[in-house]
Amino acid sequence: xxxxxAVTKRFPDGTVAVxxxxxxxxxxxxxxxxxxxxxxKTTSLRMINRMIDASEGQILLDGVPVQxxxxxxxxxxxxxxxxxxxxxxxxxxxxxxxxxxYLLGWDRKKARDRAMELLERVGLDPALAGRYPFQxxxxxxxxxxxxxxLAADPPVLLMDEPFSxxxxxxxxxxxxxxxxxxxxxxxxxxxxxxxxxxxxxxxDRVAVLRVGGRxxxxxxxxxxxxxxSDDFVREFLGHxxxxxxxxxxxxxxxxxxxxxxxxxxxxxSSEEPWRLVVDEQGGPVGWISWSRPDELEPFGTFLYGRxxxxxxxxxxxxxxxxxxxxxDDEGKVVGVATREALDEALAEAAxx
Amino acid sequence: MGDGPPSLWEWIGRNWDTGxxxxxxxxxxxxxxxxxxxxxxxxxxxxxxxLACVRWRWLYQxxxxxxxVVYALPSLPVFMLLISVTGLSQTTVIIPLAFYGxxxxxxxxxxxxxxxxxxxxxxxxAMGFSPxxxxxxxxxxxxxxxxxxxxxxxxxxxxxxxSVGALIGQGGLGGLFTRAYQNPFMPPVIVxxxxxxxxxxxxxxxxxxAQRVLTPWVxxxxxxxx
Numbered sequence: 001x002x003x004x005x006a007v008t009k010r011f012p013d014g015t016v017a018v019x020x021x022x023x024x025x026x027x028x029x030x031x032x033x034x035x036x037x038x039x040x041k042t043t044s045l046r047m048i049n050r051m052i053d054a055s056e057g058q059i060l061l062d063g064v065p066v067q068x069x070x071x072x073x074x075x076x077x078x079x080x081x082x083x084x085x086x087x088x089x090x091x092x093x094x095x096x097x098x099x100x101x102y103l104l105g106w107d108r109k110k111a112r113d114r115a116m117e118l119l120e121r122v123g124l125d126p127a128l129a130g131r132y133p134f135q136x137x138x139x140x141x142x143x144x145x146x147x148x149x150l151a152a153d154p155p156v157l158l159m160d161e162p163f164s165x166x167x168x169x170x171x172x173x174x175x176x177x178x179x180x181x182x183x184x185x186x187x188x189x190x191x192x193x194x195x196x197x198x199x200x201x202x203x204d205r206v207a208v209l210r211v212g213g214r215x216x217x218x219x220x221x222x223x224x225x226x227x228x229s230d231d232f233v234r235e236f237l238g239h240x241x242x243x244x245x246x247x248x249x250x251x252x253x254x255x256x257x258x259x260x261x262x263x264x265x266x267x268x269s270s271e272e273p274w275r276l277v278v279d280e281q282g283g284p285v286g287w288i289s290w291s292r293p294d295e296l297e298p299f300g301t302f303l304y305g306r307x308x309x310x311x312x313x314x315x316x317x318x319x320x321x322x323x324x325x326x327x328d329d330e331g332k333v334v335g336v337a338t339r340e341a342l343d344e345a346l347a348e349a350a351x352x
Numbered sequence: 353m354g355d356g357p358p359s360l361w362e363w364i365g366r367n368w369d370t371g372x373x374x375x376x377x378x379x380x381x382x383x384x385x386x387x388x389x390x391x392x393x394x395x396x397x398x399x400x401x402x403l404a405c406v407r408w409r410w411l412y413q414x415x416x417x418x419x420x421v422v423y424a425l426p427s428l429p430v431f432m433l434l435i436s437v438t439g440l441s442q443t444t445v446i447i448p449l450a451f452y453g454x455x456x457x458x459x460x461x462x463x464x465x466x467x468x469x470x471x472x473x474x475x476x477x478a479m480g481f482s483p484x485x486x487x488x489x490x491x492x493x494x495x496x497x498x499x500x501x502x503x504x505x506x507x508x509x510x511x512x513x514x515s516v517g518a519l520i521g522q523g524g525l526g527g528l529f530t531r532a533y534q535n536p537f538m539p540p541v542i543v544x545x546x547x548x549x550x551x552x553x554x555x556x557x558x559x560x561x562a563q564r565v566l567t568p569w570v571x572x573x574x575x576x577x578x
Contacts, residue, residue, distance in 0.1 A: 051477055076480035086475025090493045090569045099479050132569045148479075158478075 001027045002048060002156065002188060007057035009043050009213070017043040018213035020057070025205075027062075027155075028186040032203035034193055036236070040213030041192045045158050048190065049078045061156070076100055079149030079157040079187070083165050085141040087133035093119070093144055094129035100152040111151075118147040123177060139170035143177070150185070159191045163198070175201055196237055200225070200244065208233050222248040246310035249349045251302060254312060254342075256326050256335025262288075274321040282332035287321045301325045304334045309345055312337055363539040374527065380547060383524025386445050387511040387551070393446075394453025394506055401454070402461025403487070416458055423455035427516050435520065445517035452513065453506045460502025464495030497570050500563045507555040512548060 002025040009018040018040040025031035033041040046052040047059055050071045058065045066074055087096050094115045095102075101111035119126055122143040133141055142162060149157055163171045175198065182189065193199055199206045200221040207218040210232050217229040225245040228234040234241075261276045264285060277285040277296065286296030300315030304326035315324030316337070324342070326334040337345075358366065369377045405412035427448055434444045468491050476490045515526025523530070528544035531537070563570070 049478060051474075072480040072482050074480075075478055078478075080475065080478035082471055082475055082478070084469075084471040086469075086471040086478075088472060088476070088490060088494075089469075090567065103480055103485075134569075145475075 003060040010055045029204040030189040032199040034199035035209035039209035079154045081159045081162040085145035122147045157189045247308040249309040252305045360539045390449035393450040398457035419455035464498030
């Protein structure tokens with residue numbers, strides 16, 4: 001656990017970057033620091049591994065004040081990932097990943113074996129090991145950056161806007177990769193971002209900081225969206241926080257209808273205006289309506305019980321039928337969530 | 353017969369190694385000494401000076417300003433000044449050349465260290481490098497291409513400038529040119545020019561080779577870009 005105990009950072013020119021910050025980043029969780037530029041989020045992060053020293057108050061790592069630990073020693077025990085990855089251009093990928101093990105004096109072969117293991121763990125081709133960083137794409141470099149931070153298996157990981165320099169598609173895949181890794185590794189992660197969507201997606205807890213380095217609110221993402229503490233947080237969350245809150249509502253209890261599906265070979269009259277055609281494997285093919293029985297209309301799916309209500313609603317909006325198709329892991333249709341069913345679930349979400 | 357001026361090859365053959373001072377071989381060795389010693393000296397001085405200038409930024413402007421003034425001094429009066437101390441020796445030629453070398457290398461060392469991207473330096477700090485280890489393992493290796501580019505300029509200009517020393521009788525192969533003033537006989541001039549250019553080309557080639565060996569990551573980069 002990382003504890004900020006009344007921490008203030010005042011720079012020599014008088015600017016206060018962090019103002020009396022008290023908070024905890026619990027072990028095994030992702031704590032996100034989010035806020036506009038100038039809110040002191042990066043300064044707060046860098047005070048943990050003493051790249052910046054606090055002016056007042058103290059930061060404790062599992063109860064030990066970081067001030068009492070020699071900086072290089074402290075840093076070798078804390079993984080660090082930065083925006084442009086910060087890979088060493090003159091070292092091959094494998095040696096970049098093995099940086100901290102080398103510093104810790106590991107045997108060269110052991111360090112390289114560990115690096116190769118991590119290369120695969122972050123989803124990279126082992127053939128990249130012998131390349132130099134500039135030969136990799138931005139997304140690949142960022143994965144190497146994560147692998148390097150994990151190399152000596154530190155319990156704590158600091159991430160400073162690690163995914164903000166890559167394009168949105170790559171960013172999404174990196175975010176998912178991080179959540180998958182975290183599921184396996186259970187590190188204590190402090191993650192800095194200015195992107196509230198990223199904060200909500202990744203954080204177990206989100207700390208919203210305001211300009212001048214004051215903590216505005218620290219809460220689970222769901223709570224943050226439903227109960228912002230003040231106007232600043234509300235504004236920072238943006239306009240569609242109602243919709244975004246749905247990503248924390250499970251589709252597990254969603255009422256499904258199973259009587260709306262028909263086989264591809266047709267037939268089976270029904271009173272319903274829309275029917276869903278499925279193929280032989282049970283996968284969805286398209287909607288047909290009474291008025292135009294020969295044309296298949298597009299459909300949207302969600303993983304039943306796994307995807308959120310936001311996905312289910314999104315899937316409904318993708319189809320003229322207004323219904324969304326619930327599928328299982330193998331892509332087989334489990335049932336159909338009609339507008340009525342979605343309505344009920346939304347009403348419940350609005351209450352709760 | 354035999355009283356006409358000798359041909360180029362005859363002249364080279366007769367003067368290559370006469371066993372007396374002033375043979376082509378001797379001049380070549382002198383030339384090498386007087387150009388290589390300043391290059392080494394420049395490197396040995398410019399590296400720590402450059403590091404100091406990066407560490408204490410305020411030092412850089414005065415240091416580079418001073419070196420530029422030295423660089424701007426015409427070599428002839430500098431020789432005259434030094435003769436009173438070091439006499440008509442090789443040292444009198446080596447000292448100004450060494451300073452010229454520092455004047456060119458200092459900005460190269462500073463530029464090389466400045467070429468280390470900030471995020472790379474930051475991540476080295478965050479990984480737990482001690483300052484010295486960071487310098488040796490991260491910053492200096494990344495500075496190598498820029499420093500070597502400066503060293504190539506120093507090597508070639510040093511080899512070429514040595515011939516000015518002929519004015520005080522210590523010009524290495526430059527000595528071959530002064531004879532042409534007294535006697536319009538071309539072979540020594542041609543031999544002097546060709547040997548100096550050859551030396552410069554060889555020195556430059558060796559440095560390019562060194563760059564390829566020391567910084568494979570730069571070579572690969574060029575290959576990937578084309």
